[in-house]
Amino acid sequence: MTMSTLRQPGLVMTDHTFTVPLDHAAPDGATIEVYAREVVAPDRETDDLPWLLFLQGGPGCPSPRPIGAETWLGRALGEFRVLLLDQRGTGRSTPVNRRTLAGLGDPTEQAAYLGHFRADSIVRDAELIRHALIGEQTWSVLGQSFGGFCATTYLSIAPEGLREVFITGGLPGLQADAATVYRATYPHVAAKTAAHYARYPDDAATVKRIAAHLRDNEVELPGGGRLTVEAFQALGQMLGRGSGSHSLHYLLEDAFADGGDWLSDAFLTEVKEQLSFASTPLYAALHEAIYAQGAGATDWAAHRVRTEFPSFAADADLVSEAPLLFTGEMIYPWQFELDPALRPLRAAADLLAARTEWPSLYDAERLATTTVPVAAAVYHDDMYVDAGLSLETAAAIKGCRVWVTNEWEHDGLRASGGGVLDRLIAMARGAA
Structure with a gap:
């Protein structure tokens, strides 16, 4: 469902809400709502632009609330129609918090519900949304931090939906457990x-x-x-x-x-x-x-x-x-x-x-044979995502191009004002 369209200096924003299964393995069962904000530059509002899906870090964090074409968004709007996804359970999507969980029953039922809010479910939501918005066309994906984990899961579950993937501070260890x-x-x-x-x-x-x-x-x-x-x-x-x-x-x-x-x-x-x-x-x-x-x-x-x-x-x-x-x-x-x-x-x-x-989140065989262009920024001194584990994963993704840098910390995508995204786009397309 498409909702209102709003304008800011430098942005045209359209609200979308989608109904998706709580459990994608049971598509006829309970459903939840997932919200996404479409953003496009005013002078390109009617253009037939490629789409860029942004997957936020987290888990459990909503997509950015833009005020003008700030940070990386300005670079993206130069060529994309951007979709800022409030991953299930966050922002304007069906909320998950102490009040909503209390209405679900006892802790066993609450834990079972929470088990449906990981990267695999987020990716399957994204595929339903892609089909609803652009049919069989592919789109580009930008994953920041946990969003990069989700992008890696996307490459594993549904690479046919992807045109290219940009990952910043978010290449997960494919076999690394929490410990x-x-x-x-x-x-x-x-x-x-x-x-x-x-x-x-x-x-x-x-x-x-x-x-x-x-x-x-x-x-x-x-x-x-x-x-x-x-x-x-x-x-x-x-x-x-x-x-x-x-x-x-x-x-x-x-x-x-x-x-x-x-x-x-x-x-x-x-x-x-x-x-x-x-x-x-x-x-x-x-x-x-x-x-x-x-x-x-x-x-x-x-x-x-x-x-x-x-x-x-x-x-x-x-x-x-x-x-x-x-x-x-x-x-x-x-x-x-x-x-x-x-x-x-x-x-x-x-x-x-x-x-x-x-459930497994990554498919090593699919990652090793993917034809989707992938470019990743690995922050050498990253405190949150270990660079060593990230580089092991980069080597396991066919054709993944990696930029290892200590110029930026984990928030380099935002702090670089578009510089990190610009370089990743160039790398994925063989221009850098």
Whole structure:
């Protein structure tokens, strides 16, 4: 169903809503709605343009809400009609959150429902949408982070729908389970923490002062939720973005800005914004499930693997010379107790972590024989997606052209203002 068309300077945007099966293996069963925003340049509104499907990072994050032809979108609109997909469960698609899940029944039913929100279902949604919009024509796909995981699944499930694929910071390990991913990424987080303290040396003492305060006091965040030492360490997720270290420094700078021995309201408010999953509960609930394939439970892998890296311990000696380390893009079971938005999902999340059978997401044979042009940016210092695993996958995709760079962090697609996308397009077409 097509909805309204709106205009901004530099953009013409048309809303679309599609009805898709909850379970694509049961097309006559329950359905959900998936929303997508079509975007085109005003001077090309009536042109017969090729389509570019954008798959957002996450999991569980809606597509960008554009304000003009900003960042990579300006480059894309030079030749494409762009479709910004709110992946199932996100944004204006049928929502998944503590309220909607509560209406589905007990935790077993909730966990079964959540199992339909991974990359394989997202790709099958995209194929139904492609047929609805352009019939048998192919389209290009741009996948950022988890969107790149989805694009790799697309190459495995339905390559016949693809004209070309651009992946940025999102080549997954084809056989890497969640534990393997975290064994690779914990050292990256330690390195990012060390680099942050080298850039802002006084922050090491500030971080320990904050941690000691949290250890000795019950601290509540605005709107509910507790701030513990472990929760505070999770602010390290900021360090994987290009400006993240600077943003973290300015946040820490305000910790005791009120001049007392208490944490300032400004600090606690910003921390709450950084740590809350109120707007992205699927990110927390499915974060380890995106790596699950075949037999074997994820079993709270980040929590288990953390014990193999004792330098990340939250109960470290805060008066020693060793700095307190931040953590990164890891989800822990205690977050479902501390965050009010996640508490109602805890039982279902435990069941997902215990699930032992998962559908495969990648087809190695199809990837090894694909004829779809693929170009990927692999960020050498990526804190979230291990470059080593990404390069193994690039070698397994026939003809995949790879650009390895440390010029950008994980958010290079956005931060480069179109530069990363421009290079990937040129690479996929043999022009670079």
